[in-house]
Amino acid sequence: MRIVLFGTGNLATRLGIALKSANAGIIQVFGRNAEGASKLSSILGCPYTTSVKEIDADADFYIIAISDDAISELLSGVKVDNQIVVHTSGSVQMDVLSSFAENYGVLYPLQTLSAQREAGLKDVPLCIEANNSSTLEKIKALAGTISGNVVSIDSERRRQLHLAAVFVCNFVNHFYSIGEVLLKDQQLDFDLLKPLIRETAAKVLQFSPSSVQTGPAVRGNEAVLAMHMKMLEEYPEWKHLYELISKDISHHHN
Amino acid sequence: MRIVLFGTGNLATRLGIALKSANAGIIQVFGRNAEGASKLSSILGCPYTTSVKEIDADADFYIIAISDDAISELLSGVKVDNQIVVHTSGSVQMDVLSSFAENYGVLYPLQTLSAQREAGLKDVPLCIEANNSSTLEKIKALAGTISGNVVSIDSERRRQLHLAAVFVCNFVNHFYSIGEVLLKDQQLDFDLLKPLIRETAAKVLQFSPSSVQTGPAVRGNEAVLAMHMKMLEEYPEWKHLYELISKDISHHHN
Numbered sequence: 069m070r071i072v073l074f075g076t077g078n079l080a081t082r083l084g085i086a087l088k089s090a091n092a093g094i095i096q097v098f099g100r101n102a103e104g105a106s107k108l109s110s111i112l113g114c115p116y117t118t119s120v121k122e123i124d125a126d127a128d129f130y131i132i133a134i135s136d137d138a139i140s141e142l143l144s145g146v147k148v149d150n151q152i153v154v155h156t157s158g159s160v161q162m163d164v165l166s167s168f169a170e171n172y173g174v175l176y177p178l179q180t181l182s183a184q185r186e187a188g189l190k191d192v193p194l195c196i197e198a199n200n201s202s203t204l205e206k207i208k209a210l211a212g213t214i215s216g217n218v219v220s221i222d223s224e225r226r227r228q229l230h231l232a233a234v235f236v237c238n239f240v241n242h243f244y245s246i247g248e249v250l251l252k253d254q255q256l257d258f259d260l261l262k263p264l265i266r267e268t269a270a271k272v273l274q275f276s277p278s279s280v281q282t283g284p285a286v287r288g289n290e291a292v293l294a295m296h297m298k299m300l301e302e303y304p305e306w307k308h309l310y311e312l313i314s315k316d317i318s319h320h321h322n
Numbered sequence: 323m324r325i326v327l328f329g330t331g332n333l334a335t336r337l338g339i340a341l342k343s344a345n346a347g348i349i350q351v352f353g354r355n356a357e358g359a360s361k362l363s364s365i366l367g368c369p370y371t372t373s374v375k376e377i378d379a380d381a382d383f384y385i386i387a388i389s390d391d392a393i394s395e396l397l398s399g400v401k402v403d404n405q406i407v408v409h410t411s412g413s414v415q416m417d418v419l420s421s422f423a424e425n426y427g428v429l430y431p432l433q434t435l436s437a438q439r440e441a442g443l444k445d446v447p448l449c450i451e452a453n454n455s456s457t458l459e460k461i462k463a464l465a466g467t468i469s470g471n472v473v474s475i476d477s478e479r480r481r482q483l484h485l486a487a488v489f490v491c492n493f494v495n496h497f498y499s500i501g502e503v504l505l506k507d508q509q510l511d512f513d514l515l516k517p518l519i520r521e522t523a524a525k526v527l528q529f530s531p532s533s534v535q536t537g538p539a540v541r542g543n544e545a546v547l548a549m550h551m552k553m554l555e556e557y558p559e560w561k562h563l564y565e566l567i568s569k570d571i572s573h574h575h576n
Contacts, residue, residue, distance in 0.1 A: 077428060137545060159538075159546045178514060180522055182534040187521060193514050219514070228508045230517075231550050234564070236501040236515050237522045237535030240494045243569050245531040247490040254482045260432060260447050261475070261483075261490050262527050268434055268491045269523035273516050277499040280436040283492030284413075291391060292413045296485050305570050310488070312566070316559050317496050 069210065072096045072124055073112075075133035076104030078181040079156055083133055083214075084112045086189045090213035096124045120145035127151060129210065131175065136160050138198035143168040152203055157175065158230030161223045162197050173198030173207045176226055177215075180237050189214050195221040195229065246306060278320070323464065326350045326378055327366075329398065330358030331386035332435040337468075338366045340443045344467035350378045368508055378489035380403060383464060385429065386394045390414050394551030397422040406457055415477045416451050418569055427452030427461045430480055431469075443468050449475040449483065500560060532574070539568035540575050 069092045073084050075101035085095055086295055097116040099105030109116035117123060123130075123146055132139055132155040146153075146168065153169040153304060155162075158176050165172035174197040175312040177189055196218060198204035204220065211218040221229065244265065248258045271280045284292035293314055300307035323346045323503035327338050332352035341348055344445035351370040353359030371377060377384075377400055384402060385410040386393055400407075400422065407423040409416075412430050428451040431443055448465040450472060452458035452553055458474065465472040475483065498519065502512045526536045538546040547568055554561035 070528045135541075136543060159549060178518055180518060180525065180534075180536045182525065182529070182536060184529055184534060185525055191517050193517065217517070221510075222343065225508045226512055227553070228504060228550070229510060231553055232501040232504040232510075232515060234520055234537055234539075234550065235504070235560075237518050238535070238539065238571070239497050239567050240519075240522055241526065241531050241535055241537075242567060242574070243489045243493050243497075244526045245535065245574060247486040248531055250482060250486040250489070251525070256460070256475075256479055256483060256486075258530070261486060263446050264432055264434060264487055264491050265494075265523050265526060270437065270495055271434070271439055272495065272498045272519060275436070275438055276512070277495050277502055280434075280438060281495055281499065282434045282436060282493070283488055283495075285488075285492065287389075289390060295413060296488065299481070299485055305432045305566070305573075306489075309563070309566060309570070312559070312563060313493050313496060316563070317351050319494070319559070320496070 069093055069129065070095045070124075070127045071129045071131060072098060072127045073108075073131050073133065074098045076101060076108045077133065077135075078183055079177070081108055081111070081183075082181050082187060082189060082247035083131065083156065083177070084108060086214040088112050092210065092213055095127055098123055128206075129154065130169075132156060140164055152198075152206060154207060158195075158233065159227055161227075162199065163223070166199070166285045171198070171200065171203040173203050174223070174226065175211055176209055176221075176230075178229060178233060180241075191215065191217055193219055195219055195226050197222055197226065281317065281321060283317070285314035286321050288318065288322075323347055323381065324349045324378075324381045325385060326352060326381045327362075327387065328352045330355060330362045331387065331389075332437055333431070334387035335362055335437075336441060336443060337385065337410065337431070338362060340468040341464075342366050346467055349381055352377055374501050375533050377553070382460075383408065384423075386410065394418055395457075406452075406460060408461060412449075412487065413481055415481075416453065417477070419485045420453070425452070425454065426456040427457055428477070428480065429461055429465055430484075432483060432487060434487075434495075445469065445471055447471045447473055449473055449480050451476055451480065471557065535571065535575060537571070539571035542572065544576075 071094045094112050094114050097109045102118050105116040136157050148169050148228045150170050153165050153172045154175045162174050176195040178193040192215050194215045196207045259275050325348045348366050348368050351363045356372050359370040384407045385463045390411050402423050404424050407419050407426045416428050430449040432447040448469045450461045469542050501515050
């Protein structure tokens with residue numbers, strides 16, 4: 069397998085490392101930024117280029133792991149014959165690739181990736197899609213080398229999955245940040261919340277989240293709700309969120 | 323140590339089991355509801371009563387693990403001399419106990435407890451407070467038998483900790499529920515989100531949540547934000563939350 073990897077960010081880095089560990093051959097890294105491309109190419113032990121014209125034409129897969137809005141512009145300069153082009157985005161329709169390749173598809177890892185933290189992809193759902201069945205089989209085989217959790221999902225459902233991921237990951241992480249700020253205000257250490265954060269996540273790996281909802285909103289404890297609203301006077305945005313989410317919890321459960 | 327435990331809910335059950343495992347002697351369970359009190363007393367291997375008048379006067383500790391708004395009413399019927407009375411609430415001031423006992427305090431386990439899931443208390447922060455230093459020492463000794471994470475925290479800071487817990491646990495769990503509903507709408511299995519939920523929590527055990535924020539809002543990806551808003555047309559409350567939280571993320575990071 070000969071792969072050209074486009075991109076030098078967190079996703080490109082994690083995918084590149086996973087593919088390399090699986091002995092898939094990454095023959096070239098492309099990145100607009102020479103420093104990033106050079107760094108990733110040295111991690112992966114392959115050459116890099118910053119020029120679309122120098123992209124290796126002799127690959128089996130072109131994997132696009134760059135920001136959503138740059139995909140079309142980048143591809144307009146890339147020439148492929150019948151090789152496979154895949155993008156890795158949760159929210160971009162597969163068909164944006166139709167004018168650039170005959171065989172194309174998607175390989176979307178449903179995970180949050182940060183530069184600070186090495187995260188393997190072995191149990192991460194890799195959501196795949198392709199414009200024909202032989203391409204789907206090839207993408208499935210490639211994805212199967214890096215994760216045991218490969219699922220065929222069309223663009224519409226992938227988009228919905230990505231929206232759900234914003235709630236359960238991005239918004240959740242922001243609420244962790246709010247917790248951290250509220251604790252700092254009282255000289256309390258964020259570490260105090262960690263067993264709670266861990267248990268809250270662990271519970272829903274085992275039970276439906278609706279069935280394990282706790283707290284003043286689901287109990288209808290109006291005195292605590294009113295007290296919390298008052299405590300949030302200094303944070304009008306969070307006060308507003310507190311009110312809306314508490315109402316939504318109450319509505320969802322009653 | 324001779325303990326009377328008030329309450330038969332999740333918190334009373336978990337505390338009772340942890341105290342029993344630590345060989346603290348629970349001599350009686352009190353519960354208004356005979357069925358609940360009988361069930362917990364058989365788990366703990368001690369007698370129970372549903373009558374305030376029958377509460378054993380010969381205990382060292384009276385631990386109140388009942389709903390916040392029932393504490394004062396319950397205690398008005400209980401007679402104690404110099405024994406220690408503690409409540410276990412995150413949001414109730416310690417001083418509600420001042421008219422019922424000479425020695426009193428708080429033992430608040432910062433954890434989410436559901437009937438379905440057995441959760442140990444060994445690493446759970448037990449936030450303690452007392453109205454005098456000898457009582458604090460006794461509560462600390464008792465708490466230390468069930469958790470390695472005992473911290474002295476006054477009522478004001480405990481209240482703030484509880485508010486933060488609502489964000490990082492109750493609201494987070496509600497967002498897991500929203501994710502589950504969004505997936506069901508497209509016949510997608512909630513299991514797909516589990517590796518993401520686990521990793522999102524695991525990241526903040528290691529790094530400050532602000533430093534590992536990901537997603538369209540922090541990237542300023544307006545096209546995805548607009549698309550998600552459109553996809554949420556059917557859920558006006560969630561659309562509104564999506565907009566407010568995305569703005570708050572953007573504001574927090576820029």
